Amino acid sequence: MRVTSLLLLLGAAGAAANWQQIANLVQPSRPPGPNDAQVTMYTTQSCGYCARARRYFDQQGVVYQDHDIERSQAARRAYQSLGGRGVPVIVIGDKVIHGFDEGQIRRALN
Numbered sequence: 001m002r003v004t005s006l007l008l009l010l011g012a013a014g015a016a017a018n019w020q021q022i023a024n025l026v027q028p029s030r031p032p033g034p035n036d037a038q039v040t041m042y043t044t045q046s047c048g049y050c051a052r053a054r055r056y057f058d059q060q061g062v063v064y065q066d067h068d069i070e071r072s073q074a075a076r077r078a079y080q081s082l083g084g085r086g087v088p089v090i091v092i093g094d095k096v097i098h099g100f101d102e103g104q105i106r107r108a109l110n
Contacts, residue, residue, distance in 0.1 A: 039064035039109075042079040042089040049100040050088045056102060062109065 039057065043050035043066055057064045067075035069087065082089050082096050090097040092108035 038091075038093055040091040041066050042069050042075060042082070042084060042091075043087050044068060044070050047087045053088050053090060053100045053105075056100075056105065060109075 039062055041050070041053060041057075041064055043053070045068060054064075054066065056062075067078065069076045069079045069084070079087075079089055082091065084098070086099060088100060090100075090105065092105065095104075095108040097104050097108065
């Protein structure tokens with residue numbers, strides 16, 4: 001009985017060490033959803049439409065990167081390379097959206 005207990009303990013320890021790999025095998029895969037899209041915003045702190053975009057993404061559970069073009073020269077250069085004339089400029093995957101347009105954002109996320 002001691003050998004059996006030892007084997008069970010070793011098996012449990014091995015399973016615990018490889019739990020993420022085991023979970024990946026057991027969990028069914030799911031199709032990509034709107035929260036999986038790569039979203040980047042070029043904004044300023046004083047922009048009301050930028051605040052609306054942040055609020056929209058937060059409410060939808062969309063993960064995004066927010067780059068302030070007034071505080072970062074790299075963000076300013078990226079914004080300019082996208083043809084930025086106003087803020088926000090929102091990049092979702094390979095789509096560039098100038099301004100806050102909920103319909104365009106929704107279509108780009110799906």
